Amino acid sequence: MKTKGLKKDKVNIVTLGCSKNLVDSEVMLTQLKGNEIEASHESMEDDSNIVIINTCGFIDNAKQESIDTILRYVDAKEEGIVEKVYVTGCLSQRYREDLQTEIPQVDAWFGTMELPLLLKKFNADYKHELLGERITTTDRHYSYLKIAEGCDRPCSFCAIPLMRGKHVSKPMEQIITEAQSLVKNGTKELLLIAQDSTYYGLDLYKKRNLAELLDRLADVEGLEWIRLHYAFPTGFPEDILDVMAQRSNICNYLDIPLQHGSTEMLKIMRRGTTRAKTERLLNTIREKVPGIAIRTTLIAGHPGETEAEFEDMLDFVEKSRFERLGIFPYSHEEKTHAFSMEDNVPENVKLERAERVMELQESISEEINSQKVGKTFKVLIDRKEGGQFIGRTEHDSPEVDNEVLIDASENYLRVGDFANIKIEKATAFDLYGQPVK
Numbered sequence: 001m002k003t004k005g006l007k008k009d010k011v012n013i014v015t016l017g018c019s020k021n022l023v024d025s026e027v028m029l030t031q032l033k034g035n036e037i038e039a040s041h042e043s044m045e046d047d048s049n050i051v052i053i054n055t056c057g058f059i060d061n062a063k064q065e066s067i068d069t070i071l072r073y074v075d076a077k078e079e080g081i082v083e084k085v086y087v088t089g090c091l092s093q094r095y096r097e098d099l100q101t102e103i104p105q106v107d108a109w110f111g112t113m114e115l116p117l118l119l120k121k122f123n124a125d126y127k128h129e130l131l132g133e134r135i136t137t138t139d140r141h142y143s144y145l146k147i148a149e150g151c152d153r154p155c156s157f158c159a160i161p162l163m164r165g166k167h168v169s170k171p172m173e174q175i176i177t178e179a180q181s182l183v184k185n186g187t188k189e190l191l192l193i194a195q196d197s198t199y200y201g202l203d204l205y206k207k208r209n210l211a212e213l214l215d216r217l218a219d220v221e222g223l224e225w226i227r228l229h230y231a232f233p234t235g236f237p238e239d240i241l242d243v244m245a246q247r248s249n250i251c252n253y254l255d256i257p258l259q260h261g262s263t264e265m266l267k268i269m270r271r272g273t274t275r276a277k278t279e280r281l282l283n284t285i286r287e288k289v290p291g292i293a294i295r296t297t298l299i300a301g302h303p304g305e306t307e308a309e310f311e312d313m314l315d316f317v318e319k320s321r322f323e324r325l326g327i328f329p330y331s332h333e334e335k336t337h338a339f340s341m342e343d344n345v346p347e348n349v350k351l352e353r354a355e356r357v358m359e360l361q362e363s364i365s366e367e368i369n370s371q372k373v374g375k376t377f378k379v380l381i382d383r384k385e386g387g388q389f390i391g392r393t394e395h396d397s398p399e400v401d402n403e404v405l406i407d408a409s410e411n412y413l414r415v416g417d418f419a420n421i422k423i424e425k426a427t428a429f430d431l432y433g434q435p436v437k
Contacts, residue, residue, distance in 0.1 A: 009122065011039040012048035014073075015137075016066050017056025019144045019193050019229075021089060022137065025054045028088075028115060030135045035124035041137040049083040051076075052118070055091035057163055059331035066091045074105040086110065088118060090163040112164055113149075132177035139382060140186040141416035142225075142398060147175055147213065148194035153232060155259075156270045156338040157302060157330060160195050167196060169204045172213055179220050188416070189225035189380060190217065191397060196232045198240075208237040218247040224418070225380065227397055229255040234272040236281055241288035251394040252292040254285060259299050261316020262309040269302060270337060275316060282320055293395035295324035298357060301350030302330045303341035310353050317360055323368055324401050325361045327354045362428045369402070369426035376436055379404045379421040381413050389413045391421070393431075404431045411435050 011032055015025040025041060032039040040048070051073045055066035066089075073085045084107045092099065093111040100109060110118045116126040136143045150165040151158075179190055194200065201209025217226055226249055228240075233256055244250045260266050263274040286292060298313065317325065329350035332343040345353075379391040382398065389406040391413075396402045404421055406413065413419050413435065421433040 010048045011050045012043045013041045013052045015054045023144050023146045026134050034127045034130045052086045055089035057091035057094045093163045142189040143182045143187040144191045151195035154270045159333045169200050183222045191227045193229045198231045211239040211243045214243045225251050227251045231256045244289050255295045257297045262312035265309050268304045293323035296322050298327040299330050300353040301345035327357045366428040372423045376422045402429050
């Protein structure tokens, strides 16, 4: 007697939020495929019967996007387009009980550290032999590398410790192995990420050990660029600056979220520093690593921010002349320290203040970029779009920073290759140039 063949599951992973979430999705994809389960990331085909949504729960806009995405796939399930919807990530970690009640059509909810439990839904096991192996979903020539999980900082506005737990450094040998594997598979640029990268090593090695990690990563053969993100300013390990200055494949780039420029607001935000200390640190960074590009992020409209304190932040931005800057309106997040304070800056004022900072930053960025005209930079070509090749200098991270545009009708470049580009024109956020030998 013939038996009806069982249809094999096909899984589509949908990722929302930050690069740290993207790495988690890549690990999930690797584990599923390692268990011989057909899986893809952000598939454009409508042929997956199971969808896993890796959510973000950081601020209001991100939470709403996550909920909208869940509801869209729940509707697809009710229409018979998909059979099962699983939800994981930060939103699920933070609001699981409420969400289970509000959206009962979801088949299962998982927290940020529950990949083994999610795999059980597929009768699959977490394969420890795949540690260090990862199927990347970015363009092949660059990859994110998470060096730690969680955060021990007490920042007033931040819910990350609620969703990601305490800081846990990834062992150095594991990071090196993962880096070697990524480079073997075509990665030329590694973007180091963590909730707090400068805390790296304190839990494992009883000291801040980021400098040694950077030095050892710089030894990985074939790795051309190493880029450091999310360096917390308080207790900043200045020995990393010596390594950055000495090692040619560590980009002259530092992402250091400072959040504000007013000493009073930094105190309210529980950042453990002052404007004067921050300015001294910025001066030290620029002295020890000449030509470095500093990226920062700020928050407008935190509870207690008066017009005078906002003007302090504007003054700080004007004097600091950051090469790259982003700013977010404050989001009032449950169970954070700031949630006990009155959210006393109106939304329209938050937005207006953020716009004023970005207008100032635009003029600063235009001035800095204009000084690059006539100079030649090593550029990593990310993609071809329309009639242009688009790439980045060592001073620019993917998706958030400036780009270099090269006319594709006159030049042939390969995506994923480096090219020497002479800058001919500059705007506030883009450079235009031509290849040179």
